[in-house]
Structure formats: structure tokens, C-alpha cells
Amino acid sequence: MDPESKTNGTAVTEFILLGLVETPGLWPVVFVVFLLAYLLTVGGNLSILAAILVETKLHTPMYFFLGNLSVLDVGCITVTVPSMLARLLSHKHTVPYGACLTQLFFFHQLAGVDCFLLTAMAYDRFLAICQPLTYSTRMSQTVQRILVAVSWALAFTNALTHTVAISTLNFCGPNVINHFYCDLPQLFQLSCSSTQLNELLLFGLGILMAGAPVILIVTSYIHVAAAVLRIRSAEGRKKAFSTCGSHLTVVGIFYGTGVFSYMRLGSVEASDKDKGIGILNTVISPMLNPLIYSLRNPDVQGALWQVLTGKRALA
Numbered sequence: 001m002d003p004e005s006k007t008n009g010t011a012v013t014e015f016i017l018l019g020l021v022e023t024p025g026l027w028p029v030v031f032v033v034f035l036l037a038y039l040l041t042v043g044g045n046l047s048i049l050a051a052i053l054v055e056t057k058l059h060t061p062m063y064f065f066l067g068n069l070s071v072l073d074v075g076c077i078t079v080t081v082p083s084m085l086a087r088l089l090s091h092k093h094t095v096p097y098g099a100c101l102t103q104l105f106f107f108h109q110l111a112g113v114d115c116f117l118l119t120a121m122a123y124d125r126f127l128a129i130c131q132p133l134t135y136s137t138r139m140s141q142t143v144q145r146i147l148v149a150v151s152w153a154l155a156f157t158n159a160l161t162h163t164v165a166i167s168t169l170n171f172c173g174p175n176v177i178n179h180f181y182c183d184l185p186q187l188f189q190l191s192c193s194s195t196q197l198n199e200l201l202l203f204g205l206g207i208l209m210a211g212a213p214v215i216l217i218v219t220s221y222i223h224v225a226a227a228v229l230r231i232r233s234a235e236g237r238k239k240a241f242s243t244c245g246s247h248l249t250v251v252g253i254f255y256g257t258g259v260f261s262y263m264r265l266g267s268v269e270a271s272d273k274d275k276g277i278g279i280l281n282t283v284i285s286p287m288l289n290p291l292i293y294s295l296r297n298p299d300v301q302g303a304l305w306q307v308l309t310g311k312r313a314l315a
Contacts, residue, residue, distance in 0.1 A: 011172040012172060017094075042077070044290035045290055048294065051306070052067045062121065081282070110155075116150070169198065179275060186274070221248065
């Protein structure tokens with residue numbers, strides 16, 4: 001690379017997103033599949049949100065957090081998929097530099113809130129099962145709102161830090177991103193200036209954003225498991241575990257894909273694995289969440305039936 005070009009600032013004004021497949025013949029198939037996935041995800045999550053709003057039984061802290069999670073899931077898929085569908089329709093695969101950084105900011109903002117919200121949900125289960133006598137006072141509406149507000153504030157700080165940090169990098173050569181949305185690892189590979197500080201920042205903030213919540217979630221569930229095992233009735237144990245099982249499934253999918261996405265920075269070449277992990281993170285996970293939370297939950301199923309048909313489900 002010409003040394004002069006490294007000091008000329010950001011010469012690249014747009015990036016080329018290759019998308020999921022490079023074969024034009026497959027673009028209509030990809031378009032239909034992802035349009036359906038988008039509609040299912042938005043419909044499913046908004047149905048869960050509507051169910052929580054209409055059913056008084058679901059006006060509890062756990063479902064308050066779940067309603068917020070549904071909003072985040074709609075936001076997360078909206079940040080990535082519609083723009084990909086628009087590029088498939090227009091056959092134009094370029095994205096302006098500013099739009100790329102904007103997408104990156106909102107994606108990390110929403111994913112960051114997800115991290116902390118899942119932690120708040122684990123804390124809620126810990127209080128409900130391990131400390132039921134003080135649960136209503138320790139998880140009051142004020143506490144719930146504070147937890148959500150702090151989640152948004154911390155995620156905003158993280159997303160803004162990464163966006164500002166990457167805006168200081170020079171992009172003066174290759175501009176082809178082998179992915180369907182803009183994200184940090186792919187942009188690091190295109191920079192013609194050193195990304196060492198950015199990678200350290202990603203690693204350091206990743207420990208705070210993901211490592212600390214995972215430790216808190218695991219600690220909460222160790223206490224929950226110990227408390228549940230002390231319940232004498234099999235029915236009581238089953239009910240306690242069923243409320244935790246859905247949450248743990250979502251946590252596993254979310255953090256599993258996150259670790260693969262951001263902790264493999266030593267791998268220089270972008271691969272189809274990155275796209276697969278991206279689909280899991282931005283499409284499959286938000287689409288599965290309504291199903292996971294309603295599958296074994298009669299209260300949610302009843303409320304969903306009421307939302308979809310206008311009739312209250314028979315007890």
C-alpha cells in the first residue's frame with residue numbers, strides 16, 4: 001500500500017456489500033426467504049408485545065422485560081434485513097460510508113441493550129425464586145424502569161465509542177465487504193491504518209458488555225437451581241424450571257453467536273461462516289424468541305389467542 005495514501009484520510013466514500021450469495025440467479029430466492037423471515041419476526045414479536053399489553057396476568061416484571069426484548073428484536077432485524085432486501089431489488093450493492101457507520105452504531109446499540117436486558121431478566125428470576133418475600137419491593141416498577149434505562153445508556157456509550165473509534169480509521173483501498181451488513185470485524189479488515197487499538201477496544205468493551213453479564217446470569221442461575229432443587233413438589237420444580245428454561249435458551253443463542261462473531265479477530269479472511277453467524281444473530285434469534293417464550297407458557301398462549309382472534313381462550 002502506498003504510504004501517502006495512509007495519511008490522506010478516508011478516501012473510500014462507499015462500500016460494496018457482497019450480500020449472502022453472489023450468484024444473481026439465487027437473489028430472488030434469498031429475497032423471498034428473508035422477506036418472509038422479516039415479516040414473521042416483526043409479526044411474532046409485535047404479537048408478543050400486544051399479548052403482554054392486553055393480558056393483565058402478564059403485567060409482571062418478567063413480561064415487562066420480555067416486552068422490551070420483543071421491541072429490541074424488531075429493531076435488530078430492521079437495522080440489517082430491509083436494507084439488504086432493498087439492495088437485492090435494486091441490484092445495487094453499494095452503501096455510503098456514513099450509512100455503513102450508522103448501521104453499525106444502531107446494531108451495536110440494540111445488541112448492547114439485549115446483553116443487559118437478558119441480565120436483568122436473570123436477576124428477576126433470581127429474586128422471584130430465591131427471595132419471593134421481598135420480590136415485589138425489590139423489583140418494583142421504578143427498579144424495572146431504572147434497569148431498562150441503564151441498559152440503554154450503557155449500550156449507547158458502547159455503540160458510540162466503537163463508531164467514533166472506527167471513524168478515525170483510514171479506508172483508502174479495498175472497499176468490498178463479504179457480508180450482508182456493516183460490522184466491526186469486516187471493516188477492520190479493509191482499513192489501511194492500524195486497527196490494533198480498535199481491536200483492543202472491542203475486546204475490552206466486549207468483556208464489560210458480554211463477560212460481566214454472563215457472570216451475573218450464571219451466578220443468578222446457580223442460586224436459582226439450588227433453590228428449585230429444594231422445592232419438594234415435582235410440579236413446583238417443573239413450573240420454576242419452565243420459566244427459566246426459555247430465558248436460558250435465548251441467552252445461549254444470543255451469547256453463543258456473539259462470541260463467534262467478535263472473538264475471532266485473529267482470523268483475517270472473512271468467510272461464509274461469518275455470514276451464517278450473522279444470520280443466526282440478526283434473523284434466526286429474533287425470529288425464534290417469540291416461539292421460545294410462548295411454546296410452554298399457557299398464559300402467553302392464551303393472551304396471543306386473544307390478540308389474534310379477539311376471543312379469550314377457554315381455561
